[in-house]
Amino acid sequence: MDVTSRSATDNAAAFDAHHDDVFGRIATRYDVLCDLFSLGIHRLWKRRVARCIAEESWDTLLDGATGTGHIVQHILAHASTRDRRVIASDISPKMLAIAERRLASHRDRVELRLLDAESMPAIADASVDAYSISLGLKICDRRRALSEAFRVLKPGGRLIVLEASTIAWAPLHRAYLAYMSLCMPALGWLATGGDASAYRYLLQGVREFPSAEALAREIAGHGFTDVRFERLSLGIVAIHVGRKPGGAR
Ligand SMILES: C[S@@+](CC[C@H](N)C(=O)[O-])C[C@H]1O[C@@H](n2cnc3c(N)ncnc32)[C@H](O)[C@@H]1O
Numbered sequence: 001m002d003v004t005s006r007s008a009t010d011n012a013a014a015f016d017a018h019h020d021d022v023f024g025r026i027a028t029r030y031d032v033l034c035d036l037f038s039l040g041i042h043r044l045w046k047r048r049v050a051r052c053i054a055e056e057s058w059d060t061l062l063d064g065a066t067g068t069g070h071i072v073q074h075i076l077a078h079a080s081t082r083d084r085r086v087i088a089s090d091i092s093p094k095m096l097a098i099a100e101r102r103l104a105s106h107r108d109r110v111e112l113r114l115l116d117a118e119s120m121p122a123i124a125d126a127s128v129d130a131y132s133i134s135l136g137l138k139i140c141d142r143r144r145a146l147s148e149a150f151r152v153l154k155p156g157g158r159l160i161v162l163e164a165s166t167i168a169w170a171p172l173h174r175a176y177l178a179y180m181s182l183c184m185p186a187l188g189w190l191a192t193g194g195d196a197s198a199y200r201y202l203l204q205g206v207r208e209f210p211s212a213e214a215l216a217r218e219i220a221g222h223g224f225t226d227v228r229f230e231r232l233s234l235g236i237v238a239i240h241v242g243r244k245p246g247g248a249r
Helices: 022-038 042-055 070-077 093-102 142-152 170-191 197-208 212-221
Strands: 060-064 085-090 110-114 128-134 153-164 225-232 237-243
Touching: 022 042, 022 093, 022 170, 022 197, 042 070, 042 128, 042 153, 042 225, 042 237, 060 070, 060 142, 070 085, 070 093, 085 093, 093 110, 128 142, 142 153, 142 212, 153 212, 170 197, 212 225, 212 237
Parallel strands: 060 085, 060 128, 085 110, 128 153
Antiparallel strands: 153 237, 225 237
């Protein structure tokens, strides 16, 4: 796969954080909105991906598009991560401010950084042991984000992605998309007092994001090996894990 050429479909939501500070506008309501849209199920996904990340071998983890720090909080709660360091990063200062408050009791182990997942020149090549991104890949240019993940990981480092996916039984997937198309803009509009733009992006991202199999091929196309995935909630989301070649297994 040629990972250097970009296409419009590389950014499933057609979202550009540099042009629309949507997450800054909804930051204080983001967690409640997640509960509303997923009927609370996002909490299970976040716990699961946090466990999956905690169980990987790393000393320094970079979490991209960390949002309000919910997943990092779960990661740090795992006994196995007691002596490990997490860099929690996001492009939105307002989302990061909430993450900072949420993670205040772990200040000695967490560094908060304002970073664009598509281009992180402040992070040196081969400098982190693990890179995670959850529900963020569909709203950025995933070729650029995956290239950056590969660059900053040390040989042998782990990539962990939680993202929207496709329910294998097509009629159920269509029904799910119909539910999302009806509920997301309406609830988003109500909950934000008339600004449903975030949910237009997220809905488009869910619709346009590749299937779990296709994403696994894309990840492998960036040079990752041992790529595997696990579907959650019938495939509404999936967790992908890959390894940068080299280093110890
Ligand atoms: C749907 S939220 C996911 C937040 C968190 N990972 C979670 O699972 O709750 C998407 C986050 O991605 C951030 N984001 C959007 N584009 C980004 C980019 N290019 N680089 C870094 N973060 C970005 C937004 O500011 C927002 O906090």
